[in-house]
Amino acid sequence: MSPTAPRPSNATLVLLASLYCAQGLPSGLIAHSLPVLLRQHGVDLALIGLLKLLALPWLLKVLWAPWIDRLASQRLGHHRGWILPLQTGVILCVAVLAMLAPQTLFGSGLWLLLGLLLLINLLASTQDIATDGLTVRLLPERWRGLGNSLQVGGYKVGMIVSGSGLLLVIDPLGWNLAVGLVAGLILLMTVPSWLFPEHRVLPFQPALAETAIGPRLLLNHYRGLLAQPGMLLWLAVVLTFKLGDSLGSPMIKPMLVDQGWSSAALGQLTLISSLAGIAGAVLGGLLYARIGVLRALILFGTLQAIGIAALALLVGQGGNVGLVYAVTLFEQVADGMSTVALFAAMMRMCRPEHEGADFTLQASAQLLLSGFVGASSGVLAKALGYEGLFVGAGVLGLLVLVVVLMHARRTQG
Incomplete structure (x- = not known):
């Protein structure tokens, strides 16, 4: 561990904190807010229990993670080439939830709700692979503890905002506006990634990556x-x-x-x-x-x-x-x-x-x-x-x- 490694720049810390907070926002909505709202609308407990199964992409992402390391975008950069489109997909899914009436989502459209939540988990878990890879490359070993503080802290802040926070404001604001704010916050958390010059700071080194791209x-x-x-x-x-x-x-x-x-x-x-x-x-x-x-x-x-x-x-x-x-x-x-x-x-x-x-x-x-x-x-x-x-x-x-x-x-x- 090099004692002389300089502390990462504030821009780097903001970038990492925003990425992990963006992951915590949809996770808090799924894990903490939706079980309460579903039960309040009379949804059967067995169906509410299915929410746990929707997290399977987080366990299975190990099966497609090597391709995230191997394939890079020439225009956006290696990690940004994955993070930006995947996070945009999460924003669009949450925005769709915000545009639908809760009576529809928790009633006749329940399977649409479950499908959107599964898609959110698939997009977010895949984005997490690229985010973790970016974090490891950005931080010198001495400061990886601080980087993981941002990982744990940013994720928990996002969970609190869309979990406890959403439940506190959903009655005065209504479902559509409250969930729309969650989508807006995820969009705000995407700005540091758009501004990050990955091509200059962390150019992709294909010679170090795996040569195979198939099975x-x-x-x-x-x-x-x-x-x-x-x-x-x-x-x-x-x-x-x-x-x-x-x-x-x-x-x-x-x-x-x-x-x-x-x-x-x-x-x-x-x-x-x-x-x-x-x-x-x-x-x-x-x-x-x-x-x-x-x-x-x-x-x-x-x-x-x-x-x-x-x-x-x-x-x-x-x-x-x-x-x-x-x-x-x-x-x-x-x-x-x-x-x-x-x-x-x-x-x-x-x-x-x-x-x-x-x-x-x-x-x-x-x-x-x-x-x-x-x-x-x-x-x-x-x-x-x-x-x-x-x-x-x-x-x-x-x-x-x-x-x-x-x-x-x-x-x-």
Whole structure:
């Protein structure tokens, strides 16, 4: 890690923050606002559950990511050639939603709504490949923690605006204007990408890219990644680093509901804890630049494990609002810091002109295993109780740090 690498320019930071905020805006609409609005219009719970399946492109994007790295636009540049048309497609889809009556969308046009949401996820997940590749190339290693602070923070800000924010303004403004504002905000977030001179700053280097462009490209790309020294052990780090958090965090709200917390109180806690998570991401990025990758992973991973285990203190203490806020905010700050450290370390493993797909493979693997572990949290909570679940998740979070140390020793060796 070069201690002399200058901090990225303000224009670079604004560009990255705008790209990730643009991804969070449609995600917040789909994940937080639409389930509430659909239920208010009497849509069956089984159909509302289909919204989760619409996120499949985010898991499957690893299958087409190598082509995003391989193919470049001569006019717009490599990454801009993907980002601009894909983000424009998201804007158009959200604009169509804004022009239709909610009675139609949530009634006879429900399948049109689901189709548009699937298309939004497909466009946004593909754009994310190019955005991650651009981020890796733009940032020197020392400042990738800060870059991932913008990734986590920008995405969460977008989620808050189109999730909590949209629900707050939809009654006075109406569906059409409120969703139209979301489309307008995504359009505003596109301006820095239009102004970015990629041809001059980051010219495409086809000699470093894969030579194949047909079906063999997928095999060649990932076979080359897995052949990198220490990569298999590093993938073990990626798969396990967030397992404790994935196991414990889904049960925080159910535990508080069982202790009498209302929807309004949980909504306020969610908003404040999300802001704490953004602060943690920023703090983690700044500390990463000072202490380096290994210390960041160990320190932030330890704080993450302590935060999850500390949730056991809240069992039977739901009436102690101050304690609930103290523990959950600490857990969110630690989660933001650990996420930034992991994502920044993942960027170190990306090869030149393979950045988008290399990062995507790591992110998809981490997301897939965490999803399966998170799905088991309710079963374990019933078997062990909330207290046993949180303590066990914290212990798991500490144990997986051994894999981090093993990889560091192997790499140094």
